[in-house]
Amino acid sequence: MQLITPSKRVFIGIIMSLMLTLSLITSAAAEPATDDLQHHWAEKTMRDWIESGLLKGYSNGAFGPDLPITRAELMALINRSFDLTEKTEITFTDIDSSHWAYTDIAIAVKASYITGYDDLTIRWKQAITREEAASMVARLLKLPLDDKEYPNTFKDQAQIAQWSKPSIATLVEAKIMVGKPDGNFNPKRQLTRAEAVTLLQNALEYHNASKNAEFSAGGIYGPETGTQTFAGDVIVSAADVTLRNSVIEGDLIVTNAVGEGDVYFKKVTVKGMTIIQGGGPSSIHFEDAVLAEMTIDKQSGTVRIVITGTTTVQRVVVLSPVKLEEADITGSGFINIELAKKLPSGSQVELIGDFEKVHVYSSTIKVSMSSGSIKQLLVATGAANAEVNISKTATIAELVLDAIAKVLGQGTIDKAIVNKGAENSTFERRPGKVEGEGSNENTSSLASGGGGGGGGWSGGGGGGNGGGNEPGGGDGDLTLRGLTLSSGFVLDQLGPHFNVTGAKGFSPNVHSYRVLTDRDMAEPKKVNLTINKTSDAKVFYIVHKTGGEYVEMEDMNNNNKTVELTVRPMEDLFISIMVNSGVAGKTPELYQVSIQYPRSVQNGMQISQKWGDVKFLRIGTINGERILSTDRITLWDHETNDLILTCSIFIDTCPLPPHIDVAKGKFLVKINRDDVLLAEGIYEYDLSVADVFTGEIGLEAKPYSRQELLDMAANWGSPALPYRSGVRFTLDSEKLLQEIPEAKFISVSQMEMRGSVSKLHEGLAIEEYKVNINPMGFHNVNPLYSIGLSNTSVFSGWLVHKFDSNKIVYDEFVFVGIYDKNYKLLGQHIMVVQYDEEHVAEGSELGGNWKPQSQEPE
Numbered sequence: 001m002q003l004i005t006p007s008k009r010v011f012i013g014i015i016m017s018l019m020l021t022l023s024l025i026t027s028a029a030a031e032p033a034t035d036d037l038q039h040h041w042a043e044k045t046m047r048d049w050i051e052s053g054l055l056k057g058y059s060n061g062a063f064g065p066d067l068p069i070t071r072a073e074l075m076a077l078i079n080r081s082f083d084l085t086e087k088t089e090i091t092f093t094d095i096d097s098s099h100w101a102y103t104d105i106a107i108a109v110k111a112s113y114i115t116g117y118d119d120l121t122i123r124w125k126q127a128i129t130r131e132e133a134a135s136m137v138a139r140l141l142k143l144p145l146d147d148k149e150y151p152n153t154f155k156d157q158a159q160i161a162q163w164s165k166p167s168i169a170t171l172v173e174a175k176i177m178v179g180k181p182d183g184n185f186n187p188k189r190q191l192t193r194a195e196a197v198t199l200l201q202n203a204l205e206y207h208n209a210s211k212n213a214e215f216s217a218g219g220i221y222g223p224e225t226g227t228q229t230f231a232g233d234v235i236v237s238a239a240d241v242t243l244r245n246s247v248i249e250g251d252l253i254v255t256n257a258v259g260e261g262d263v264y265f266k267k268v269t270v271k272g273m274t275i276i277q278g279g280g281p282s283s284i285h286f287e288d289a290v291l292a293e294m295t296i297d298k299q300s301g302t303v304r305i306v307i308t309g310t311t312t313v314q315r316v317v318v319l320s321p322v323k324l325e326e327a328d329i330t331g332s333g334f335i336n337i338e339l340a341k342k343l344p345s346g347s348q349v350e351l352i353g354d355f356e357k358v359h360v361y362s363s364t365i366k367v368s369m370s371s372g373s374i375k376q377l378l379v380a381t382g383a384a385n386a387e388v389n390i391s392k393t394a395t396i397a398e399l400v401l402d403a404i405a406k407v408l409g410q411g412t413i414d415k416a417i418v419n420k421g422a423e424n425s426t427f428e429r430r431p432g433k434v435e436g437e438g439s440n441e442n443t444s445s446l447a448s449g450g451g452g453g454g455g456g457w458s459g460g461g462g463g464g465n466g467g468g469n470e471p472g473g474g475d476g477d478l479t480l481r482g483l484t485l486s487s488g489f490v491l492d493q494l495g496p497h498f499n500v501t502g503a504k505g506f507s508p509n510v511h512s513y514r515v516l517t518d519r520d521m522a523e524p525k526k527v528n529l530t531i532n533k534t535s536d537a538k539v540f541y542i543v544h545k546t547g548g549e550y551v552e553m554e555d556m557n558n559n560n561k562t563v564e565l566t567v568r569p570m571e572d573l574f575i576s577i578m579v580n581s582g583v584a585g586k587t588p589e590l591y592q593v594s595i596q597y598p599r600s601v602q603n604g605m606q607i608s609q610k611w612g613d614v615k616f617l618r619i620g621t622i623n624g625e626r627i628l629s630t631d632r633i634t635l636w637d638h639e640t641n642d643l644i645l646t647c648s649i650f651i652d653t654c655p656l657p658p659h660i661d662v663a664k665g666k667f668l669v670k671i672n673r674d675d676v677l678l679a680e681g682i683y684e685y686d687l688s689v690a691d692v693f694t695g696e697i698g699l700e701a702k703p704y705s706r707q708e709l710l711d712m713a714a715n716w717g718s719p720a721l722p723y724r725s726g727v728r729f730t731l732d733s734e735k736l737l738q739e740i741p742e743a744k745f746i747s748v749s750q751m752e753m754r755g756s757v758s759k760l761h762e763g764l765a766i767e768e769y770k771v772n773i774n775p776m777g778f779h780n781v782n783p784l785y786s787i788g789l790s791n792t793s794v795f796s797g798w799l800v801h802k803f804d805s806n807k808i809v810y811d812e813f814v815f816v817g818i819y820d821k822n823y824k825l826l827g828q829h830i831m832v833v834q835y836d837e838e839h840v841a842e843g844s845e846l847g848g849n850w851k852p853q854s855q856e857p858e
Helices: 008-022 043-051 071-081 102-110 130-140 162-173 193-209 440-445 706-715 733-739
Strands: 213-215 219-221 228-230 234-236 241-248 252-254 263-276 284-287 290-296 303-309 312-318 322-329 333-339 348-360 366-379 386-390 394-401 405-408 412-418 482-485 492-494 500-504 512-516 525-532 538-545 549-556 560-567 573-580 589-596 605-608 616-619 632-637 643-647 653-655 664-673 676-686 699-703 723-732 745-752 792-801 812-819 825-833
Touching: 043 193, 071 102, 071 130, 071 193, 130 162, 130 193, 234 241, 290 303, 322 333, 366 792, 386 394, 525 573, 538 560, 549 560, 560 573, 616 632, 643 653, 699 825, 706 723, 723 733, 723 745, 723 812
Parallel strands: 213 234, 219 241, 228 241, 234 252, 241 263, 252 263, 263 284, 263 290, 284 303, 290 312, 303 322, 312 333, 322 348, 333 348, 348 366, 366 386, 366 394, 386 405, 394 412, 512 589
Antiparallel strands: 482 525, 492 500, 492 512, 525 560, 538 549, 538 573, 573 589, 605 616, 616 653, 632 643, 632 664, 664 676, 699 723, 723 792, 745 812, 812 825
């Protein structure tokens, strides 16, 4: 066994702890002892510790390897060997602050590897059992405890307590703890000193190995099952690396040593930054991954980033040319994209998928979108002469122009806001609505282009802009002077992940805020938000409500503006405030205020089972708090109070045990943050099938033809990587409202058929259609599309690239949830997308799954 050598301070700490432990046995010093380590099973490990000065024995030379160790003594060893020093307040009834173990217990509780007993004791002098030690070390190392039990692994499996089985199973899998030669684990037996030293040695080796890692040769890394945790950074410096089933506490760095090669990440969670410096036109692949923030900074050439499955990427900062692509995505995918000011002029960025926000801060670049949707695309001041090309299969809900841009393509733009400074922007296809100060005086002259879509329209050639419209002569201050609320409402400052920091009121350097309303509010309330700006700043604000509906938007012409808002029960408002100095080269600042009702456990959670047998618990905000990955979630049987599950949330999901399989049920949920109860409540779920609307109701899903797939690939610069298949979804709002007058919103999802399918899917569960467990502006479980009053429009679509590994095209079910104005589910509509040779790429294979009864052979 390789010896881990900590710092000198850690050495001394462990020695002092062991000396203190050994000094409790007073009789050992009476007579000289023989070598009690000779031929002992732990002889080598203990001698390594002795030779390194980590372990000292009694004055008579004995070490007592088979003597028991107490709970307090083990805590002291853990704290010093892992260099834990941060304490918390403790109130156990069987120990006071003058006791030698008090500080070590306070450290252990802070580190969350021990909690004490229900009777408020810690039982510090009690000899610790093997299963208790396993639980402490598993929590110390923050290993995933997913309720696997290893049946039949040990002869005495039945003697292992239910609460300790996940810890023992995980430690055994990681080879940190093993059973006895006779095939037993002996869970109730007292842990010996030799076992304690060996256990901590193995834990230190595991901890050290999981800190930083570099993969400099191609191959598959990470466990086939379970999860490996890296406490530090992970560096990939070679092509053809596959990393799987891993949690990275630090950063993930794909270096330029990867060259133009491929790298694959499967079921990887990165809590730090994901930095892409290498990779080529084929791609960096992320499958079922969770990434907080990604930075793309390749020195030369374009890199392609492809995400699939349940992958979620909260924020992407683009510093070099890139192609961002979602393929067969079932998670949130890419959410917010920032094309940074440092992105070189002439760079090309291609987007494929559904995005919340895309902000362009770099000038003279080209942004293309071949399919999918963007809720808001902003071309900021300083990003002049940007070119935006929107395919006819793509949609932008809101395009905000603060600088001159050229908008090409036949894609759909629901609304364009043309602000001052962007008056000479041009559009190949007219948006559905045009607003903004830069378009007011020329709006009436905007006209569609000539036949066949070959013409265009523009905002006119300027004119009429007197000196009063020029920016002032100040210093171009981009910050606001103040945000204040009417009496009875409080402005809470938020951190980068929408977490509450505890600070109140406005600060110019804080850009995200929360305002909580009364959960029990029975009637609408008025909220006045006053915005104060500098005389030089140009401020534009937009107000949305739950579901993304616009409430109002306006440019501030004065230094102060009071926005009068109406907050309704169980509803959120989201205010985006764009501050623009009007000085060339200055990037606008965005402030966001979320006025939200504090969701209860029942309002802020959802169970999903759409993509297989495993159910997932999704958690948004509870009591106005964004649930963090470091929070501890426990589920309890509401009748027996038995523990069902302990887990942590990565972005918004937590796998549930398989025995939660009844159609309707409930359990008690407790959420702890830093050992403090953050929220508690009963969650009642309904997994019964939602009502189904049949017949023609104005919704249609059809596959793209082979020629359309080829044209889109050629038009968007990827003819060498054709689209394998794709689906276009259309909505006839007038027809839908005729059939379902209460309809106001819809949500869309897909499911591939596997095997021969002869009957229409019975439909998804009511739980699958639950929406708005997070406030507007945060991550939402199911994106909603607002139903217009008339016209037929493309509201969503999927395009899948063709790879050697995914030639087969399976027929699909499409599920549309239909909601009323209060976001209550009215029912669902189910459609079938059936592919044939004329609607897939050449060389693709047809799954041929859809075989309705009329087509079945006799």
